[in-house]
Amino acid sequence: MKRLGLSLLLCALVCGDGAAFGQGNQAPASPAQAAPVQQTEDQQAKPQPPATAIASGSDPTTDHASPPSAAPTIPDLTPDANGALSQAQMQRLFRIVADKDMENDKLLRNYTYIEREVQDKLDGKGQTKSTEVKTYEILEIYGEQVQRLIEKNDKPLPEKDAAKEEEKIQKIIDKRKNESEGERKKREEKEEKAREEDREFTREVADAFNFKLVGTELVGGREAWAIEGEPRPGYEPHTKGAKILTKFHGKVWIDKSDLQLAKMDVECLDTISFGLFLARLHKGARIMLEQTRVNDEVWLPLRVAAKVDVRLALVKNLDLTVEQTYRDYKKFRATAKIVGVGEVRDEK
Numbered sequence: 001m002k003r004l005g006l007s008l009l010l011c012a013l014v015c016g017d018g019a020a021f022g023q024g025n026q027a028p029a030s031p032a033q034a035a036p037v038q039q040t041e042d043q044q045a046k047p048q049p050p051a052t053a054i055a056s057g058s059d060p061t062t063d064h065a066s067p068p069s070a071a072p073t074i075p076d077l078t079p080d081a082n083g084a085l086s087q088a089q090m091q092r093l094f095r096i097v098a099d100k101d102m103e104n105d106k107l108l109r110n111y112t113y114i115e116r117e118v119q120d121k122l123d124g125k126g127q128t129k130s131t132e133v134k135t136y137e138i139l140e141i142y143g144e145q146v147q148r149l150i151e152k153n154d155k156p157l158p159e160k161d162a163a164k165e166e167e168k169i170q171k172i173i174d175k176r177k178n179e180s181e182g183e184r185k186k187r188e189e190k191e192e193k194a195r196e197e198d199r200e201f202t203r204e205v206a207d208a209f210n211f212k213l214v215g216t217e218l219v220g221g222r223e224a225w226a227i228e229g230e231p232r233p234g235y236e237p238h239t240k241g242a243k244i245l246t247k248f249h250g251k252v253w254i255d256k257s258d259l260q261l262a263k264m265d266v267e268c269l270d271t272i273s274f275g276l277f278l279a280r281l282h283k284g285a286r287i288m289l290e291q292t293r294v295n296d297e298v299w300l301p302l303r304v305a306a307k308v309d310v311r312l313a314l315v316k317n318l319d320l321t322v323e324q325t326y327r328d329y330k331k332f333r334a335t336a337k338i339v340g341v342g343e344v345r346d347e348k
Helices: 006-012 041-045 088-109 160-177 179-208 239-245
Strands: 111-122 128-141 144-152 209-219 222-231 248-255 263-266 273-274 277-279 286-294 297-310 316-330
Touching: 088 179, 088 263, 088 297, 111 297, 128 160, 144 160, 160 179, 179 209, 179 239, 209 248, 222 239, 222 263, 248 297
Parallel strands: none
Antiparallel strands: 111 128, 111 316, 128 144, 209 222, 222 248, 248 263, 263 286, 273 277, 277 297, 286 297, 297 316
């Protein structure tokens, strides 16, 4: 799962199986959610053991867990006499939220977790005609997040399928172990380019909308600003990917204490065509994200939900509801080492 920005959520709709949020080896993003499995603040704050099949090729304290960047200067967010924030105040707030979102992306790479995805295919009347449930363990292998399928329809995989998953993971481990310096550098440059594109997209959100503070609400038991956003007339995107911002409106909730994105609910205003799959996301598609604070250091996805009408390759129409929930975030130890999937690791 990468940072769950709006761009990633949209790309996820047409990746992997070409149907919903699955992304092959890479976990989804997860940033715009059935009853989520939510940890208490006490549970989140406790040190967690590593997942059962972590494979990390380096010390995460040096690779990923760099000290958080200096906290940005908090802008004056005092509402005026009418209880409103100015557009300038809103823009400053959303730039801070964008910076924190990118810091979350860095810290996420230090965590393993469980992702459960429920996909309902709908008929022409909007009724569910089939349901598929998949549960994944998300591992970190040489700095890459990898999905390991562990359950289908809430039942453990048959022995044959489980063996295939182990074989897949082992192949990734072997590939990274035998990677040449040139291959590693090329891969890292490609990953950094993708992260920079995400950063550029996120920074544009502050300029792409007219924001309106509509009140303060509780999200996960914490006070959050409730803010509505509409596309700003005359907005000129600076990046190609940011063009889709003009096709959405919605509401976000910003945690008042941490200035983090706690929740997002957006709706597609017009048909969007994008991606190598020639996918079209139709007007009225709705995507929601909920996040939670983990270990008092990072905000990570709790639930993502979408109701979408997607047309793939200009031929196949898919009416879907998709829900992903995330649980058991565990920070893997700096002493984690490369192991074969079937090996037992010393936990001392």
